[in-house]
Amino acid sequence: MKDQAMKHLTASEQVTDCAELINAVGLHARPSVKLTQLAKIFDCRVEIALSADGPWVDAKSPVKVMRVKAPRGAILHVRTSGEGARGAVDALMALVRGGFGEAMDEQADQSHG
Amino acid sequence: MANVGIVIVSHSPKIAEGAADMVRQMVGDSVNLAFTGGDPGGGLGTGVASIREAIDRAWSEAGVAILVDLGGAETNSEMAVEMLDAERRGRVVVCNAPIVEGAVMAATEASGGSSLETVRRTAEELSPP
Numbered sequence: 344m345k346d347q348a349m350k351h352l353t354a355s356e357q358v359t360d361c362a363e364l365i366n367a368v369g370l371h372a373r374p375s376v377k378l379t380q381l382a383k384i385f386d387c388r389v390e391i392a393l394s395a396d397g398p399w400v401d402a403k404s405p406v407k408v409m410r411v412k413a414p415r416g417a418i419l420h421v422r423t424s425g426e427g428a429r430g431a432v433d434a435l436m437a438l439v440r441g442g443f444g445e446a447m448d449e450q451a452d453q454s455h456g
Numbered sequence: 457m458a459n460v461g462i463v464i465v466s467h468s469p470k471i472a473e474g475a476a477d478m479v480r481q482m483v484g485d486s487v488n489l490a491f492t493g494g495d496p497g498g499g500l501g502t503g504v505a506s507i508r509e510a511i512d513r514a515w516s517e518a519g520v521a522i523l524v525d526l527g528g529a530e531t532n533s534e535m536a537v538e539m540l541d542a543e544r545r546g547r548v549v550v551c552n553a554p555i556v557e558g559a560v561m562a563a564t565e566a567s568g569g570s571s572l573e574t575v576r577r578t579a580e581e582l583s584p585p
Contacts, residue, residue: 376482376564383568405564406581 357424358432361395363416366442370413374443379405381438387425389435395420460566460575461488461514463522464559465507465529469494475556483563490514502529507536511548519547519572521579523559547572553579
């Protein structure tokens with residue numbers, strides 16, 4: 344799985360990981376809010392991107408995350424650095440892999456945003 | 457520390473209520489939230505007194521951010537703020553942002569414990585100058 348491919352820990356305590364968006368709507372309105380709220384819990388720097396090369400976006404900024412608008416099937420990359428970087432990556436990856444707690448069935452869930 | 461509260465002021469009570477529903481369902485209940493809109497006769501409008509009451513309902517020691525729609529919603533909100541005690545007046549801001557998106561973004565920022573100024577900046581980031 345591509346899920347595990349990017350996991351590594353550098354000397355500067357930067358952690359990256361990635362996972363496919365599996366929920367029906369991808370990173371749209373409600374998932375964006377959930378991701379931002381979760382990122383804000385952590386003191387470390389938290390960024391997301393749709394490519395390992397960036398551009399990286401501050402995951403604690405509701406407006407910037409909302410503008411990412413990634414569809415289902417896109418690979419979401421998460422990069423954290425600083426105190427608690429590993430815990431933050433793990434928490435965000437759990438949210439993404441859990442489909443943001445939303446429906447996975449595209450046909451049954453066109454109304455979500 | 458308390459989270460910044462959010463007040464939604466629309467000419468339409470349905471828009472005010474609907475925007476508040478979106479905040480509650482998307483952001484949750486970790487921020488104080490109040491909404492007001494419409495005139496007593498059931499028409500469109502906003503009133504200074506009802507905006508003041510909404511500010512009281514959403515009050516937080518961290519302050520209150522107000523999201524408005526058009527014209528009178530903004531001027532009446534500014535008047536309502538002017539009428540607050542001096543101690544509270546400095547902790548209420550009217551955001552220059554679209555009402556629905558601004559309310560959701562402001563509440564998301566507020567739910568993380570951000571300051572009033574950060575909450576306002578996030579809402580206003582939606583409409584660059």
